[in-house]
Amino acid sequence: MGIISTAIPGVRSDTREAFAVSSVWRVAEVVGGELENATARTIRLRVDGLMGYLAGQHIDIRLTADDGYTAIRSYSVASASADEHLEITVDELPDGEVSPYLVRDLAVGDRLEIRGPVGGWFVWRNGNANPVQLIGGGSGVVPLMSMIRAHQASNSVAPFRLLYSLKAPDAALYRDELHRLDQDSAKLMVDYVYTRSTPDGWPAAPGRLTSESLLGRIFPTEENPDVFVCGQTVFVETVADWLVMAGYRPESIKTERFGGTGGIR
């Protein structure tokens, strides 16, 4: 493979509007929260003056201890809505500084500070008829879920397909909702790859995602999909390389890393 040189399209006006209030800290109130699995929790926030956001954006959360010490982390938005609510899903890192507090201690009625939503690159916008292939590893499915929900709520007829790589059935995020959409929605197809254990009666043994198992479960190159890949660093780098080697256009592939140090960019 030679040098890849491609133009990256410029920003569109709708993202400019979404950035208008992105750099200020605002107060958010916790209005709901539920555990997704043993380590992950979805937290519903109400943010006064939230003007909507793009599917795939993230927010920064700032926690302040009683002596003024602060810690900031970035979390992808999981929800898709135009009102003053948004949801994030936080996976607890065993040695994390912020995530254990968000998953275990934060209570309904608590307030915290958020900045954003921000980001104008790893986002899905209604208006493109191309099929959309989402590829998520572990909690990398969070921003992809925002895209799925925005797509479901839209008039878009572009078909969506999600490939979700996860350790085990009980590690899934949004399990019931994804199952229901896979069954009921003509706009979304969901494929799962289990790396450590599978549901009972699953046709394949657990194992790491391979180039072959990836390429057999996604929109083929001829359908010219827009591809979004999100997961841990190695997952994202590996999948992106396989896609390019299989002939997917590099400029059609958008990637985002997730987890680890809580950073996204």
Next chain:
Amino acid sequence: MGIISSGFRGRRSENAALPPGQHETQDFPVLTAGPAPLIPVEEWEFFITAEDGQRLTWTWDEFMALPQEEITQDIHCVTSWSKLGTVWRGVSVDTLFEKVETTRDFATAHSFGGYTTNVPLWDLLGGKAWVAWEFGHEPLERAHGGPARLLVPHLYFWKSAKWIHGLELTDDDVPGFWESNGYHLHGNPWREERYS
């Protein structure tokens, strides 16, 4: 002081090397917008363009024949991690500019793969920036920008463009890729210039 989260303790760091809102990591997370391009060194070149049609280029061998410096610097990512005391090897941008005649004040860094980022010239000159090809005494991995990346450690790390191809000098400060996608035009971590 902001909203107090009672019960949140956090992990105190008295490290004065950390800019506001940053925490230290021992990892080296990878930040990408798309697939990592593969650039064989035989096909690599570095360019600088300026007014009056000036275009200077270096092949990999010419670049490696330039004076090399070892660089030890802290790096700060806008997503709030910092990595302290990282060791690099590369060529100072000052060295690359020895034969450039310009009155232009800004630069757009171009990467193989199409990424761009804008940096004022005064942030690139005066011993503040390098084109680095070694990290931690090992050749720079492709995922981290190899064969070579721009290294501007006093700005947020998205300014340190991976897979660097060259610098285009400009009269105006033209927003690059992340700068057109919600990030700050300048990116000084000590002033928390994160978002636009």
